[in-house]
Structure formats: C-alpha cells, structure tokens
Amino acid sequence: MKSLPLAKVYQLIEPGPVVLLTTAHKGRANVMTMSWHTMLEFEPPLIACVVSSANHSFAALRATGECVIAIPARKLAAKVVKIGNTSGRDGDKFRAVRLEPVAAEQVAPPLIAECFANLECKVTDTRMVQKYNLFVLEVVKAWIDPAQKRPKIIHHHGYGRFAVDGPMIKFKSRMR
Amino acid sequence: MKSLPLAKVYQLIEPGPVVLLTTAHKGRANVMTMSWHTMLEFEPPLIACVVSSANHSFAALRATGECVIAIPARKLAAKVVKIGNTSGRDGDKFRAVRLEPVAAEQVAPPLIAECFANLECKVTDTRMVQKYNLFVLEVVKAWIDPAQKRPKIIHHHGYGRFAVDGPMIKFKSRMR
Numbered sequence: 001m002k003s004l005p006l007a008k009v010y011q012l013i014e015p016g017p018v019v020l021l022t023t024a025h026k027g028r029a030n031v032m033t034m035s036w037h038t039m040l041e042f043e044p045p046l047i048a049c050v051v052s053s054a055n056h057s058f059a060a061l062r063a064t065g066e067c068v069i070a071i072p073a074r075k076l077a078a079k080v081v082k083i084g085n086t087s088g089r090d091g092d093k094f095r096a097v098r099l100e101p102v103a104a105e106q107v108a109p110p111l112i113a114e115c116f117a118n119l120e121c122k123v124t125d126t127r128m129v130q131k132y133n134l135f136v137l138e139v140v141k142a143w144i145d146p147a148q149k150r151p152k153i154i155h156h157h158g159y160g161r162f163a164v165d166g167p168m169i170k171f172k173s174r175m176r
Numbered sequence: 177m178k179s180l181p182l183a184k185v186y187q188l189i190e191p192g193p194v195v196l197l198t199t200a201h202k203g204r205a206n207v208m209t210m211s212w213h214t215m216l217e218f219e220p221p222l223i224a225c226v227v228s229s230a231n232h233s234f235a236a237l238r239a240t241g242e243c244v245i246a247i248p249a250r251k252l253a254a255k256v257v258k259i260g261n262t263s264g265r266d267g268d269k270f271r272a273v274r275l276e277p278v279a280a281e282q283v284a285p286p287l288i289a290e291c292f293a294n295l296e297c298k299v300t301d302t303r304m305v306q307k308y309n310l311f312v313l314e315v316v317k318a319w320i321d322p323a324q325k326r327p328k329i330i331h332h333h334g335y336g337r338f339a340v341d342g343p344m345i346k347f348k349s350r351m352r
Contacts, residue, residue, distance in 0.1 A: 014211045015331035015339055016192010033351065035190045038214035040226060040308050048224060048310065050216060074345075081347040128304065132216050134224065136308075152342070155191035155331070160349025163191055166328070166342025169250075171257040173336025175209065 001102075001111070001118065004142040009045035012071055012117050012142075013037060017153035018080055018162065020070040021051065022101070022109040025060035029101055029110050030088035032057045033080050035156040037069075042176070045139040047121065052133050056088035061135060065123040066107040069137075070115035073151035074164050081160055106141050116148035177278075177287070177294065180318040185221035188247055188293050188318075189213060193329040194256055194338065196246040197227065198277070198285040201236035205277055205286050206264035208233045209256050211332040213245075218352070221315040223297065228309050232264035237311060241299040242283040245313075246291035249327035250340050255290075257336055282317045292324035 013019075022031045037049035047069070051058050061067055072080050079097045086093060094101050094110075101110030104120045111118040120143075125136035152165040189195075198207045213225035223245070227234050237243055248256050255273045262269060270277050270286075277286030280296045287294040296319075301312035328341040 011334040014192075015333055016190075036214045036216070038212045038224065038226065040212070040310065046308070048214065048308075050214065077345060078347060081349050081351070084351040085349060125307075131301075132222070132224075132312075134216065153339070154345075155341070156351075157191050157344070158187040158352060160347040160351060162345050162347075163329070163341040164343050164345060165331070165339040167340050168333070169253060169330070169338050169340060171254060171336040171338075173257050173261060175257070175260040175332075175336065176334060 001143040002146050004117070004144040006045050006139060006142055007043045009119060009139050009142050010039045010042055013039050013047055015153060016155050017071050018156045020072060020080065020083065020112060020115065021057060022068040022070060022112065023057045023060035023064065024108040024110065025064055029094065030057055030060060031083055031093050031099070033084035040136060046124070047137045047139065048134055049137060050133050051135060061123065062129070064108065066109055067121050067137065068104055068107065068109045068111055069119040069121055070112040071117040071153065072115050073148060074154055076114060077154050077162060080154070111143060116145045116151040118143040177319040178322050180293070180320040182221055182315060182318055183219045185295060185315050185318050186215045186218055189215050189223055191329060192331050193247050194332045196248060196256065196259065196288060196291065197233060198244040198246060198288065199233045199236035199240065200284040200286065201240055205270065206233055206236060207259055207269050209260035216312060222300070223313045223315065224310055225313060226309050227311060237299065238305070240284065242285055243297050243313065244280055244283065244285045244287055245295040245297055246288040247293040247329065248291050249324060250330055252290060253330050253338060256330070287319060292321045292327040294319040
C-alpha cells in the first residue's frame with residue numbers, strides 16, 4: 001500500500017462509500033460496516049461518524065480512541081454484507097469473512113489488505129457521543145492500494161441494496 | 177410531489193448524494209450545493225451537515241433554523257455545478273440556473289420542483305456550529321417525485337468530478 005496525502009482524504013469519503021471500521025480492544029481486532037459518516041474538515045482531515053452503542057465496536061472505540069476506516073470496492077460487497085450481518089460478539093470476523101488484517105502504522109486497529117484505501121484515525125472529540133453516538137475522528141495516516149485502478153465504490157440504500165458507481169462525469173468547477 | 181414516510185428518509189441520504197440546500201432569509205431564497213452530510217438517526221430522521229461559514233447560506237440557516245434538502249438526479253448535474261460555482265451574494269441563483277422554487281409545507285425555504293426528493297428540515301442542535309460548522313437537522317416533512325423512476329444520484333469526488341449511480345446490487349441483509 002502507498003501513502004496518500006492527507007489533503008486528498010476527503011475525495012474518498014465525500015462520495016458516500018460504505019466503509020469498514022476496524023477497532024482493537026483487549027488484544028482482539030474487530031470490524032463493522034458503516035454508512036453514516038461525513039467529512040468535517042479538509043486538512044487535517046476530520047470525519048464525523050455514527051457508531052451505534054448497540055454495535056460491539058462501540059466500546060472498543062470509546063475505550064481506545066482509535067480505529068481504521070477501510071474502503072471496500074464492489075468486489076468485496078458480499079463480505080461487507082456478511083460483516084454487517086454478524087457481531088464481533090460471535091467470534092473473529094476477519095477469519096469468518098476471510099479478510100486479511102495488516103498492521104497499521106500509527107494506531108493499533110488493523111488495516112484491511114483487500115480494501116483499496118485505509119485511513120488510520122484517532123478520536124478527537126467525544127462530546128456528541130452520548131446524544132448521537134457521533135464520534136469525531138482525525139485521519140492521521142492514509143493508504144491507497146495502487147494496484148486497484150479506478151475502484152467502484154458501493155453506496156448503501158438500506159436492507160442490503162447497494163448502488164455501484166457507474167460512469168464518472170466531469171465539469172469545470174471551482175468547488176474543491 | 178408525493179409525501180414520503182419519514183422512516184424512509186435515511187435511504188435517500190445514506191448513499192451519499194450531492195444535495196442542494198435551500199434557505200430563505202429577509203424575503204429572499206437561496207440555494208447551495210452540499211456533500212458533507214450524514215444520517216444521525218432513523219426516526220424522526222436526523223441529519224448532520226456542514227454548511228461553511230464562508231457560504232452565503234450560513235447566515236440564513238443560523239438565523240432562521242430552517243432549510244430544505246433537495247436531491248438532484250444525474251440530469252441536473254450541470255446545474256448543481258453552476259450553483260456550486262456561484263454565490264447567493266451575486267443574485268438570484270434559482271433564476272440564474274433555471275430551477276423552480278416551490279412553496280414548502282412546514283418551512284419557509286422552497287422545495288425545488290426538478291429534484292426527485294425534497295426534505296423539509298428544522299435545525300435542532302447548533303452546539304457543533306461554532307467549532308465544525310455542523311448543524312443537526314430534523315426532517316419534518318419529506319416529498320418524492322413519483323414521476324422520476326429510479327433516479328441516478330451523483331456523488332462528488334472533488335473539483336467537479338462526480339460518480340453517477342450504476343447498477344443496483346442486492347444481498348440478503350439484516351442491516352436496516
């Protein structure tokens with residue numbers, strides 16, 4: 001995996017991909033699916049995301065303040081759904097869905113080898129956790145897999161339905 | 177336009193569409209583009225969104241506590257970009273881009289006739305505005321245009337590049 005400049009992270013999150021979120025707690029890594037997230041700031045990149053207190057990952061994120069956001073392309077969709085349908089309470093999800101955890105550089109939770117992008121994150125603000133389960137994350141290191149050219153991301157529409165990225169269109173724009 | 181049950185609103189926002197946000201202040205309506213938003217709660221639907229204090233719409237949203245989130249399909253992409261490239265300071269954007277404002281039911285800002293979905297919103301929490309320009313909105317009324325079948329939404333990748341929805345895929349899922 002290749003390092004990605006932090007100033008480009010927003011281009012990965014802004015389009016609304018379903019992502020995988022990894023945590024590590026008490027010697028065990030876990031992974032969940034997540035679609036409720038938004039950029040908050042370009043640089044350093046801040047992301048706000050909702051991790052429900054009903055999720056097994058919630059306690060790990062709360063306790064450790066670290067996670068990795070891994071972005072899967074279309075070919076991983078079936079695994080993404082399987083991860084969403086099971087809980088870390090029931091065993092090792094990485095093994096169950098056959099995804100390869102890889103050591104991160106600045107945080108304890110693992111990267112996911114098969115994902116085309118991995119963002120190492122630290123929780124920087126927990127004031128909205130109690131009311132909204134909303135965490136503010138700062139991306140401290142970003143990785144991209146140069147072998148995955150033009151990955152198609154998937155967008156959740158509820159109940160296992162996803163829109164896959166279709167054609168790209170381009171306009172002259174002053175918008176960043 | 178047809179009323180949409182509030183419990184289904186998350187299916188519109190979760191996939192990460194570029195949206196238009198309308199406001200009304202001092203007798204004048206305005207519209208901006210927005211990609212930094214996330215669902216916060218299913219029902220009543222809560223949305224968190226970033227409206228930069230550099231945007232002309234910021235003051236209106238702050239002062240009135242009301243907005244409409246309108247969701248454009250692919251055919252409106254060029255207008256979405258034009259809206260993003262201009263400021264409400266410079267004149268009536270609805271007229272400039274030829275979009276039709278339509279009276280909403282529960283808020284002062286207008287719906288946009290050409291959009292396939294329109295969400296009337298009230299600001300319910302401004303505690304994150306000062307630090308992050310992040311507003312919490314409650315959707316109080318939702319509309320869908322039944323004439324637009326299977327609209328393709330657009331996802332911003334930065335600098336006027338958008339991914340258009342491609343094929344839909346479906347898996348058995350317990351995820352809502």
